[in-house]
Amino acid sequence: MSIDVEVQKVSTAVRMLNAADADFAMQLDALLAWESVSDPLVQQRVDEILANVKERGDAAVLAYTAQFDRLSKDRMSDLEVPRARLLQALDNLPAKQRDALQVAADRVQRYHQRQLQSSWQYEEEDGTVLGQKVTPMDRVGIYVPGGKAAYPSSVLMNALPAKVAGVGEIIMVVPTPGGEVNELVLAAAGLAGVDRVFTIGGSQAVAALAYGTQTIPKVDKIVGPGNIYVATAKRAVFGTVGIDMIAGPSEILVICDGQTNPDWIAMDLFSQAEHDEQAQPILISPDLAFLQKVQNSIDKLLPTMERKDIISVSLRDRAAFVAVADLDQACDIANHIAPEHLELSVADPQVWLEKIRHAGAIFMGRYTAEALGDYCAGPNHVLPTSGTARFSSPLGVYDFQKRSSLIMFTEDGASEVGKVASVLARGEYLTAHARSAEYRIKPD
Amino acid sequence: MSIDVEVQKVSTAVRMLNAADADFAMQLDALLAWESVSDPLVQQRVDEILANVKERGDAAVLAYTAQFDRLSKDRMSDLEVPRARLLQALDNLPAKQRDALQVAADRVQRYHQRQLQSSWQYEEEDGTVLGQKVTPMDRVGIYVPGGKAAYPSSVLMNALPAKVAGVGEIIMVVPTPGGEVNELVLAAAGLAGVDRVFTIGGSQAVAALAYGTQTIPKVDKIVGPGNIYVATAKRAVFGTVGIDMIAGPSEILVICDGQTNPDWIAMDLFSQAEHDEQAQPILISPDLAFLQKVQNSIDKLLPTMERKDIISVSLRDRAAFVAVADLDQACDIANHIAPEHLELSVADPQVWLEKIRHAGAIFMGRYTAEALGDYCAGPNHVLPTSGTARFSSPLGVYDFQKRSSLIMFTEDGASEVGKVASVLARGEYLTAHARSAEYRIKPD
Numbered sequence: 033m034s035i036d037v038e039v040q041k042v043s044t045a046v047r048m049l050n051a052a053d054a055d056f057a058m059q060l061d062a063l064l065a066w067e068s069v070s071d072p073l074v075q076q077r078v079d080e081i082l083a084n085v086k087e088r089g090d091a092a093v094l095a096y097t098a099q100f101d102r103l104s105k106d107r108m109s110d111l112e113v114p115r116a117r118l119l120q121a122l123d124n125l126p127a128k129q130r131d132a133l134q135v136a137a138d139r140v141q142r143y144h145q146r147q148l149q150s151s152w153q154y155e156e157e158d159g160t161v162l163g164q165k166v167t168p169m170d171r172v173g174i175y176v177p178g179g180k181a182a183y184p185s186s187v188l189m190n191a192l193p194a195k196v197a198g199v200g201e202i203i204m205v206v207p208t209p210g211g212e213v214n215e216l217v218l219a220a221a222g223l224a225g226v227d228r229v230f231t232i233g234g235s236q237a238v239a240a241l242a243y244g245t246q247t248i249p250k251v252d253k254i255v256g257p258g259n260i261y262v263a264t265a266k267r268a269v270f271g272t273v274g275i276d277m278i279a280g281p282s283e284i285l286v287i288c289d290g291q292t293n294p295d296w297i298a299m300d301l302f303s304q305a306e307h308d309e310q311a312q313p314i315l316i317s318p319d320l321a322f323l324q325k326v327q328n329s330i331d332k333l334l335p336t337m338e339r340k341d342i343i344s345v346s347l348r349d350r351a352a353f354v355a356v357a358d359l360d361q362a363c364d365i366a367n368h369i370a371p372e373h374l375e376l377s378v379a380d381p382q383v384w385l386e387k388i389r390h391a392g393a394i395f396m397g398r399y400t401a402e403a404l405g406d407y408c409a410g411p412n413h414v415l416p417t418s419g420t421a422r423f424s425s426p427l428g429v430y431d432f433q434k435r436s437s438l439i440m441f442t443e444d445g446a447s448e449v450g451k452v453a454s455v456l457a458r459g460e461y462l463t464a465h466a467r468s469a470e471y472r473i474k475p476d
Numbered sequence: 477m478s479i480d481v482e483v484q485k486v487s488t489a490v491r492m493l494n495a496a497d498a499d500f501a502m503q504l505d506a507l508l509a510w511e512s513v514s515d516p517l518v519q520q521r522v523d524e525i526l527a528n529v530k531e532r533g534d535a536a537v538l539a540y541t542a543q544f545d546r547l548s549k550d551r552m553s554d555l556e557v558p559r560a561r562l563l564q565a566l567d568n569l570p571a572k573q574r575d576a577l578q579v580a581a582d583r584v585q586r587y588h589q590r591q592l593q594s595s596w597q598y599e600e601e602d603g604t605v606l607g608q609k610v611t612p613m614d615r616v617g618i619y620v621p622g623g624k625a626a627y628p629s630s631v632l633m634n635a636l637p638a639k640v641a642g643v644g645e646i647i648m649v650v651p652t653p654g655g656e657v658n659e660l661v662l663a664a665a666g667l668a669g670v671d672r673v674f675t676i677g678g679s680q681a682v683a684a685l686a687y688g689t690q691t692i693p694k695v696d697k698i699v700g701p702g703n704i705y706v707a708t709a710k711r712a713v714f715g716t717v718g719i720d721m722i723a724g725p726s727e728i729l730v731i732c733d734g735q736t737n738p739d740w741i742a743m744d745l746f747s748q749a750e751h752d753e754q755a756q757p758i759l760i761s762p763d764l765a766f767l768q769k770v771q772n773s774i775d776k777l778l779p780t781m782e783r784k785d786i787i788s789v790s791l792r793d794r795a796a797f798v799a800v801a802d803l804d805q806a807c808d809i810a811n812h813i814a815p816e817h818l819e820l821s822v823a824d825p826q827v828w829l830e831k832i833r834h835a836g837a838i839f840m841g842r843y844t845a846e847a848l849g850d851y852c853a854g855p856n857h858v859l860p861t862s863g864t865a866r867f868s869s870p871l872g873v874y875d876f877q878k879r880s881s882l883i884m885f886t887e888d889g890a891s892e893v894g895k896v897a898s899v900l901a902r903g904e905y906l907t908a909h910a911r912s913a914e915y916r917i918k919p920d
Contacts, residue, residue: 128899132899133900135896146608161840162853165838170834183904184903267714270711271862274867274868296912299908299911302908303906303908303911303912306909337908385609390611391880393883394881396605396882396883399890399916401890403908403912404883409604409883411606412881415881416878421880423718426879430874434867436832436836437870438838439839440839441843441848449583449848449852450848452580455576456852457847457851459576460628462751464783464847465747465851468740468743468744468746468845469848469851471845
């Protein structure tokens with residue numbers, strides 16, 4: 033018995049760091065260290081699958097689907113889910129789920145409308161017109177993982193920004209191992225206006241979307257999460273098509289002034305930890321007694337959690353409590369971490385927001401649980417992980433729009449600017465550039 | 477003699493395609509086909525260099541610089557160019573060049589100011605605040621190729637958008653094989669406000685920027701063109717840092733109604749062809765006689781070009797004239813190609829602009845030579861190549877800004893939205909998510 037009790041203790045006591053320690057920066061960086069797995073064997077297998085699908089199209093995808101998903105079909109059209117079936121799934125949902133999905137979709141759509149960018153032009157004094165034309169992509173692909181990790185919320189979060197952007201056609205792929213479909217996922221696809229759904233997955237699905245097959249149309253961009261085969265395939269086709277970020281495990285950083293209910297904070301930490309053994313929950317507070325209270329809440333609540341096995345590993349391997357001198361220091365550390373999710377569980381969140389430079393999404397105030405953002409707050413739940421919020425953004429409408437520069441010179445404008453271009457082009461020894469500009473210079 | 481003449485003919489006669497041909501689509505796709513070289517030996521060498529720089533820092537970079545650039549220094553600080561030296565280079569330029577560079581910088585800066593995005597928030601009826609906070613990156617790296625391909629215009633085009641975005645620090649790397657520096661490049665760096673310059677290059681420079689060394693600070697994003705070692709290294713560090721696109725060879729597509737001076741059009745085609753043997757110049761016109769006139773201009777002008785050897789290979793291997801029924805068909809083909817540069821050398825360019833969906837930059841009217849955009853029109857000359865304009869955009873201020881979602885619920889808002897989140901989270905079997913939301917639901 034004593035052994036069991038000890039194991040239980042080990043798995044729930046969160047490691048404590050103190051920002052005042054001399055080696056704190058080193059300890060923190062060791063905790064944050066996470067490298068996306070890059071497995072040469074997976075790479076080789078994925079390269080093979082990509083080449084095979086590129087060459088043989090439908091036949092290769094059908095063979096891999098039979099092999100990996102235990103789903104044997106004669107024709108690719110047998111793996112397509114008609115749009116009517118999606119709407120039927122939506123219709124068949126219990127009213128409570130259907131209504132919740134509709135509220136979520138409406139809120140997500142409304143928020144993302146604000147991200148829509150428009151073309152612009154301006155005219156200079158001499159009549160020169162400059163600007164940028166903003167257009168949606170023609171066709172995008174959305175990868176949705178199969179099985180238990182098939183989240184209807186992810187379908188909404190990936191498809192709706194594309195829809196708002198005005199993308200012409202949205203193709204979704206979702207593996208259905210053994211033919212088992214997830215009705216909520218189909219319903220979400222129906223609600224979000226996905227145009228075509230194929231029940232394929234893995235790197236063969238990524239290849240089909242990137243290169244096109246006889247049945248599956250080639251897309252311009254592929255978004256959505258997946259396992260290491262999917263991530264490796266996405267990295268490989270980057271350039272042939274656009275991709276979103278390669279996501280790492282989920283993270284939450286909570287900054288708390290010590291005045292929020294410690295049970296709430298413990299559950300907020302759990303809500304990321306339950307995703308994945310590698311997920312990273314961190315709590316920063318200047319209030320040492322509060323950190324102890326949250327530890328007590330964890331000890332009390334963990335045994336009641338359905339996913340306590342996953343949560344325990346995440347807490348043991350990747351969680352931390354960080355004691356700081358004050359909230360200023362907490363914000364500095366948050367900027368260093370650049371977390372995917374940041375909760376400012378404090379009295380005046382707008383004040384502290386000013387100090388935050390890097391975070392995927394910022395949840396302000398004690399009532400704003402991160403979980404609300406996962407489903408229905410409005411903003412996207414596809415967010416930069418592993419510190420990539422230093423240089424990247426939540427998935428958004430802007431990921432499905434692109435820009436073309438516009439330049440129109442008058443005869444006079446081309447003559448004046450041509451003189452400048454000529455000097456610079458000759459400085460670079462690019463004389464065809466220079467002469468092309470010089471043809472448009474008016475004789476004195 | 478007859479042999480020489482024949483060779484000359486072969487190298488200047490541009491292949492003619494006709495959009496009315498049954499196999500036109502296939503012919504066009506064969507012409508466009510271009511795959512970025514992915515060489516397993518280069519990959520292996522680059523992986524080695526990256527690992528070595530990551531582990532040994534300055535010492536590894538110094539060793540590679542001695543080996544690859546024939547430049548032996550004891551300390552990394554010996555490879556840093558002080559800012560005063562950049563300003564001295566600017567001061568020492570001939571007035572004509574300095575003035576041209578200043579005009580170009582001013583125009584580029586002015587245009588890019590229009591791209592600056594701002595944070596936004598809105599409040600819903602129940603007091604819920606949603607929004608997006610837009611912030612610049614802390615530090616970015618700019619790769620500038622060495623030798624003849626070191627273009628001062630590229631320094632401006634990469635550094636100025638970062639500067640406009642408000643990036644905290646801009647680090648430039650530029651190899652100087654044998655210690656030979658390009659004064660115009662240093663001058664452009666001085667003018668553009670680059671903060672630090674190191675004379676290093678290749679994958680070792682990319683590694684130094686991505687991982688940081690004892691002397692070179694780690695950056696958040698790396699932009700700028702380079703050879704296959706640089707491109708391979710950038711692809712490998714993608715995710716650790718942000719990168720811009722991996723660029724292919726330059727392209728120009730000219731749509732002409734047949735009324736522009738054929739010499740101008742020939743020179744516009746040359747201005748891309750002179751970049752690179754792999755560059756792709758294409759001319760589309762409904763006027764067959766005009767295509768012949770441009771061929772005559774090419775035959776006449778090519779022998780006078782400094783870079784005729786490069787231009788000839790580009791014309792022979794990758795150029796085409798495409799005869800079409802009308803300008804409508806020309807626009808359809810342009811959308812299929814999604815060219816880096818598109819000249820609408822026609823009478824009413826604004827009319828035809830409406831039909832263009834995919835292009836990096838659009839040059840409208842007979843006077844708007846593409847070369848003006850390379851230097852001083854204002855828009856960026858870093859543009860999506862190889863059809864990637866279907867899903868990507870010119871380099872811009874938006875590449876150096878990123879967004880954080882903002883969410884703040886009131887007690888009432890969290891309660892209402894929490895009910896929706898609870899239903900959806902339970903549908904996904906994520907009960908910690910559900911309970912985290914449910915804690916914030918007010919008792920009835």
